Amino acid sequence: MKYDPIDSQLFVKNRKKFMQRMKAKSIAVFNSNDIYPIGADATMPFEQDRDLFYLSGADQEETILILFPDALNPKHRELLFVRETNAHIAVWEGAKLTKEDATRVSGIQTVYWLSDFDKIFFDLMTEAETIYFNTNEHYRQAVETQTREDRFIRKCKQNFPAHQWAKSNPILQEIRGIKEPEEIAIMQIACNITEKGFRRVLEFVKPGVFEYEIEAEFLHEFVRNRSKGFAYTPIIASGNNANVLHYIENNQECKEGELILMDLAAEYANYSSDMTRTIPVSGRFTARQRAVYDAVLRVKEQATKMLVPGTLWAEYHKEVGKIMTSELLGLGLLDKAAVQNEDPDWPAYKKYFMHGTSHHIGLNTHDYGALKTPMKANMVFTVEPGIYIPEEGFGVRLEDDVVIQESGEPFNLMQNIPLAAEEIEELMNA
Structure with a gap:
């Protein structure tokens, strides 16, 4: 791994939080992700299942974590299974976790080879x-591929039909949404790399550079600072491309x-940052561009102030919509009649600002975290308002990552990243 080692006490704390919420005489199992094929002998780069990483720090394929607080043998209350390594694997693939390495990384004292899993699990x-099954219940999930976790759940239901089933996800939503200080420190590193x-x-x-050249400049800087690269597929959208919310061609x-x-940012140690900036190709905003930019910035600043303990996510978005409506009226993009006659289910401002303002961020860019409770x-949220004007050939979005205090x-993890229009212009013309 490129990143510096993470203190195993983080994962010790995370497991403790999870186990405190488990039912009596219950067991929870977490599987690593698969390595996905591309074709021939090629595979996609491995990405660890974020729940397994959150609870163990193990960043390796073919890994299984078991949590069983009521196990009769105290040594079996936390178990980690890893792929057995040997000299041949070391030569062809590089070093893998030994049992001692796995303990050092995770803080789990009992480590077995994966080949022992079926016997011990029975x-x-x-x-x-x-048994707690780890199903993906994120509100944005749209997974079509069968995962290693899916296969385990199916096999487990066949082999142990008399057991009761429970869901790990509600616990993970609760505990992953509230970050430990160590996690915030890692996310700060990701933001600093960004x-x-x-x-x-x-x-x-x-003028004259291509979007993919900008992508390459970011990637160079990210990797040279110990990041694997982008936390998500980068969006580099010039001109009217900005009005395609998930434009990723980056070829113009x-x-x-x-x-x-x-809209792009670095990952670090599997944690995401998430940034959006909008800059003028020529180094100076036009008067109209500047007016829209400043309007978006004002919405962002006011929205950020609302991210405090007790705020309800749904109500927060309604309030941001009101602030955005006022700004769009000031820009002449909406008139009072459009607002007065708007559809409550699709307010007038949605014509120019059609996405949400904030989401949890952490081990996933759109991270787990409670959204229906205060x-x-x-908790760490993005703040990312935007105004998109296809008829004028441009769009503006601004985004930072903030920690609720x-x-x-909130504390802005991206407070040192240039944001004000004057600073952007000054740095581009230095």
Whole structure:
């Protein structure tokens, strides 16, 4: 792994939080992700299942975690199974986790080879009454591929039909949404790497560069700072491309007078950052571009102040919509009649700002976290309003990542990344 080692005490704390919420005589199992094929002998780069990583720190394929707080043998209350390594594997694939390495990374004292899993798991299930299955219940999930977890659940239901079943996801939604200090520190590193990439690009952009060249500049800076690369597929959208919310082709020339909307950020140690900035190709905003930019910035600043303990996510978005409506009226994009006659289910402002303002961020860019209950301290949210004007050939979105504080305004993990229009112009013309 490129990243510096993470103190195993983080994963010890995470497991403790999960196990405290488990039913009596219950067992929970977490599987690593598969390595997915491309074709021939090629595979996609491995990405660890984020729940398994959150609870163990094990960043390796063919890994299984078992949590069984009521196991009769104290050594079997936390178990990690890893793929047995040997000299041949070390030569062809590189070093894998030894049992000692797995303990050092995870803080789990009992580590077995994966080949022992079926025998040990059967024995533990004779003591358990309930098994927690780790299903993906994220509100945006749209998974069509059968995962290693899916195959395990199907096999387990066949082999142990008399056991009760429970869901890990409600527990994970609750505990993953509230970040530990160590997690926030890792996310700060990801944001700092993103800042380095953005400052590099401000010096690079000029009329005639291509969107993919900007992507390459970011990637260079990210990897040289120990990131695997982008936390999600980068959006580098010049001109009217910005009005396609998930534009990822990144293959067009950036022309004089246009704006470039860049929604991209670095990952670090599997944690995401999520940034959007909009900059002028020529280094100066036009008067109209500046007016829209400043309107988006005002919405962002006011929305950020609302992210405090007790705020309800749904109500927050309604309030942001009211602020955006006021700004769109001021820009002449809406008139009072359109607002007065709007459809409550699709307010007038949605014509120019059609997506949400904030989502949880952490091990996933769109992270797990409670959304139907009041916000709590140490939740980390994006703030990302935008205004999209196809008829004028540009769009503006601005986005930072903020940590909700026990009192006062949230802490902006991206406070050092240039944002004000004056600073953007100054750095681009230095």
